[in-house]
Every structure is written in C-alpha cells, then in structure tokens.
Amino acid sequence: MKYHIVVYGCQMNISDAERVSAILESINYKKTPEMNGADLVVVTMCSIRQSAVDRVHGLVEKFKTIKKSNPKFKAILTGCILKKDKNKFFKGFDYIVDIREIKKLPEILGVKKSQKIDNYLDIIPKYSSKFSAHVPIMTGCNNFCAYCVVPYAREREVSRSAEEIIAEIKNLIKKDYKEIWLLGQNVNSYKSKDINFPKLLKMVNDIPGDFWVRFTSSHPKDFNSEVIDALAIGGKISPYLNLPIQSGDDKVLKSMNRHYTVKEYKNKIKELRDKIPDICLSTDIIVGFPGETKKQFNNTAKLFRDVEYDMVYINKYSTRAGTAAAKLKDNISTAEKKEREKILTAILKETALEKNKKFLGTESVVLIDGKSKDNWIGKNEHYKTVQVKSAKNLLGKFVKVKITEALIWSLKGEVIK
Numbered sequence: 001m002k003y004h005i006v007v008y009g010c011q012m013n014i015s016d017a018e019r020v021s022a023i024l025e026s027i028n029y030k031k032t033p034e035m036n037g038a039d040l041v042v043v044t045m046c047s048i049r050q051s052a053v054d055r056v057h058g059l060v061e062k063f064k065t066i067k068k069s070n071p072k073f074k075a076i077l078t079g080c081i082l083k084k085d086k087n088k089f090f091k092g093f094d095y096i097v098d099i100r101e102i103k104k105l106p107e108i109l110g111v112k113k114s115q116k117i118d119n120y121l122d123i124i125p126k127y128s129s130k131f132s133a134h135v136p137i138m139t140g141c142n143n144f145c146a147y148c149v150v151p152y153a154r155e156r157e158v159s160r161s162a163e164e165i166i167a168e169i170k171n172l173i174k175k176d177y178k179e180i181w182l183l184g185q186n187v188n189s190y191k192s193k194d195i196n197f198p199k200l201l202k203m204v205n206d207i208p209g210d211f212w213v214r215f216t217s218s219h220p221k222d223f224n225s226e227v228i229d230a231l232a233i234g235g236k237i238s239p240y241l242n243l244p245i246q247s248g249d250d251k252v253l254k255s256m257n258r259h260y261t262v263k264e265y266k267n268k269i270k271e272l273r274d275k276i277p278d279i280c281l282s283t284d285i286i287v288g289f290p291g292e293t294k295k296q297f298n299n300t301a302k303l304f305r306d307v308e309y310d311m312v313y314i315n316k317y318s319t320r321a322g323t324a325a326a327k328l329k330d331n332i333s334t335a336e337k338k339e340r341e342k343i344l345t346a347i348l349k350e351t352a353l354e355k356n357k358k359f360l361g362t363e364s365v366v367l368i369d370g371k372s373k374d375n376w377i378g379k380n381e382h383y384k385t386v387q388v389k390s391a392k393n394l395l396g397k398f399v400k401v402k403i404t405e406a407l408i409w410s411l412k413g414e415v416i417k
C-alpha cells in the first residue's frame with residue numbers, strides 16, 4: 001500500500017508528519033511523492049490562517065477524482081484542527097484523527113492493535129532529513145493570545161520527559177545528525193519534573209558530538225535571565241533567537257493578551273545582546289490587528305528601527321473564529337495590511353543588509369541543506385542563509401566558508417576547506 005503525506009504549516013507540523021510516517025511504515029505502507037497513485041493520503045493541516053484551511057478544502061475536490069479511479073483510496077486529516085472545522089471536513093475525509101491519537105492509525109486502518117504510547121511525541125519518527133532533525137519537547141499552549149487558534153487546536157501544554165528527549169537526540173547524534181531543532185509552541189515554559197528549559201538546553205549542550213542546537217518558539221513573557229544565561233554558554237547552542245513580539249504598541253499587545261510591554265521586551269533584548277553580542281535576532285509581527293491605528297502601527301515601525309532585526313516573519317492579521325479577537329471588528333482593509341507589511345519590509349531590508357555586511361570577510365561554518373541552480377545553500381551558526389559554489393556534493397555537511405558578499409536575504413562565500 002502506498003501513502004502520500006501533505007504537510008501545511010510550521011516545523012511542528014513537519015515533525016507531526018514524521019511521526020505519522022513512522023506509524024504507517026511500521027505497518028508496511030510505502031511513501032510516494034505523488035498523490036496520484038497513493039492508496040492513502042494523510043493531510044497534516046494548519047489552522048493558523050484561514051488561507052491554510054482553504055487549501056485543505058481544495059484538496060477534498062482532488063480526493064473525489066482519485067476515488068473514482070481507486071475506490072479503495074482513503075484520506076485522513078490530522079494536525080492542527082479546530083473542532084468547528086472537523087464538522088466541515090467530515091464529508092471530505094474518511095477519518096479525522098486527533099494528532100495526539102495517531103498511535104491508533106493502524107487500528108483505524110484495520111491493520112492491527114495500536115502501540116502503547118502515552119505521549120504521541122514519544123513515537124520514534126521517520127525523519128525527513130538525514131542531517132537536521134526536529135525534536136518536539138512539548139506540545140499545546142496555555143497562553144490564549146487573542147488572535148491565535150493553537151490553544152484550541154492543540155489544547156493545553158504537555159512537556160515530554162527530559163530522558164526521552166535526550167535519548168532521542170543521542171540516537172540522532174550517533175547517526176551523525178548535525179542540527180537539532182527543539183520545538184514547542186512556547187519552549188520557555190517547558191517543564192518536566194524539576195527540569196525547565198534552561199536546564200534542558202544545558203543537558204542537550206552536554207551531549208558529546210559535533211552538532212548545533214536551535215529552538216523555536218519563545219514567548220517573550222517567559223524569556224528570562226535564566227534562559228539568556230543558558231544561551232550565553234554557547235557551545236552547541238546556536239547564536240540565533242526568534243523572539244516574536246507581534247506588535248510594537250503596548251495597547252495592541254494588551255488586546256492581543258501578550259502579557260509584556262515594549263519596554264520589557266526591549267530590556268530583554270538589551271540583556272541578551274550584552275551577554276551574547278553576536279546574537280542574530282528575528283521576530284514575528286502581525287499587521288492590521290483589529291483596531292490597530294496608524295499611530296500604533298508606527299510604533300511597530302519604530303520598534304523595527306530601534307531593535308534592528310536580522311529577520312522578521314510578517315503576518316497579515318486573519319480572523320480566526322472562536323478566538324477572543326474574532327469578537328473585534330477586522331477593520332483594517334487588506335490593502336492597508338499590505339501597505340503596513342510593505343513599510344515594515346522596507347525597514348527590515350535596510351537592517352538585514354546592514355547586519356549581513358557585518359559578516360563580510362569573516363569565516364562561518366555552514367550546514368549545507370540544499371542546492372539552487374549552481375549554488376549550494378545552507379545556514380551558518382547564526383542562522384544566516386549562505387550560498388557557495390563547489391563541484392563536490394556538500395549536502396548535509398558542515399563547510400567552512402569565507403564570506404565575500406552580503407545581500408539583503410543571504411550571504412555569499414567561498415569554501416575554505
């Protein structure tokens with residue numbers, strides 16, 4: 001039997017899909033890159049934006065056509081699903097499976113009894129890369145930011161035991177993995193027995209081997225001196241941080257239910273840069289949150305100039321039914337949201353280029369993760385995209401590179417050895 005998997009959304013969904021693959025392959029399903037010809041399609045959906053949900057509706061039409069030529073064809077929906085969307089998708093899918101219940105897939109498919117696993121994160125995944133691995137340390141979220149569906153779709157926070165996490169990473173390092181991403185909706189609130197996130201970081205850093213540790217996401221309200229001190233140890237911990245602020249205006253932050261002020265956030269950045277001067281910083285922003293005035297938006301633009309980010313993930317606000325913000329009027333037009341995004345992108349382009357220029361003439365270690373035309377592409381320790389030319393196959397290798405050119409979104413360099 002052949003299965004095809006469709007993954008929408010973030011690294012957490014990629015990681016979920018890897019666990020789905022492991023379960024299916026344990027009952028002899030073989031992965032196929034094409035949907036046509038598959039006996040089973042599993043969709044790992046994302047509910048963060050309506051556009052992602054609409055894409056799943058689009059797939060349902062495709063399934064109807066496939067079913068005509070293969071009556072045994074089955075489609076399963078899992079991932080980040082909202083209860084209200086479950087009802088809508090009942091007709092389009094044969095099964096809708098809560099991601100925490102994917103160990104039951106064999107039973108659902110009528111093959112055999114499910115494995116006895118309490119936390120689905122403990123399923124050993126079928127990693128999609130041979131050198132970079134996603135290791136979820138927790139799932140769910142307790143924060144209820146006003147715009148966000150995650151606490152509804154993934155429910156409350158559950159942390160994995162540190163022993164399980166360390167065992168998984170040790171196993172990956174034995175297989176020569178070079179990059180480990182620790183994942184969670186808010187890694188800073190990781191807690192298992194007496195082990196919190198800074199302690200876990202130190203434990204991972206202490207695992208012998210030649211690899212990097214990165215993590216995402218961090219909520220600024222829980223990002224404190226103890227986490228900064230753990231990052232400052234350096235070693236295998238990447239000097240890169242994504243600290244999503246969402247808005248540069250206190251009133252908007254309050255209606256977003258974020259529990260910090262711009263000043264508090266900036267103080268944390270100052271402490272971070274004092275302790276780790278070469279840290280590269282990215283953030284997430286939502287433009288056009290309900291009621292965001294021009295003046296409030298300008299505060300975000302000011303924050304951009306003040307903080308000078310290396311990278312920003314700019315999102316246009318999308319109303320999500322059931323969230324607190326859905327009760328507010330989505331009164332910022334799409335055109336205005338696009339305009340605000342354009343203004344922030346213009347500032348980011350300036351700061352990103354300035355930050356990239358600082359790498360000129362320096363040496364970086366780059367983990368090569370792909371190829372585009374003639375260039376090998378990878379990320380350096382600071383999570384900067386670096387392009388190099390080489391006739392050798394560099395995929396999955398650490399390569400020493402001298403940086404020769406700084407562009408807005410990437411660096412170019414020459415392989416040293």
Ligand code: SAM
Nearest residue numbers: 147148185217219244284285315316317318320
């Ligand atoms: N947990 C992280 C945090 O606290 O910032 C964010 C995780 S969320 C899955 C990823 C990003 O999606 C958020 O940082 C936010 O910018 C964006 N996002 C979430 N809900 C959104 C919405 N309704 N409209 C637009 N962007 C949204």
Ligand code: SF4
Nearest residue numbers: 141143144145148150
């Ligand atoms: Fe969503 Fe907020 Fe939880 Fe992040 S912390 S996943 S933005 S509710």
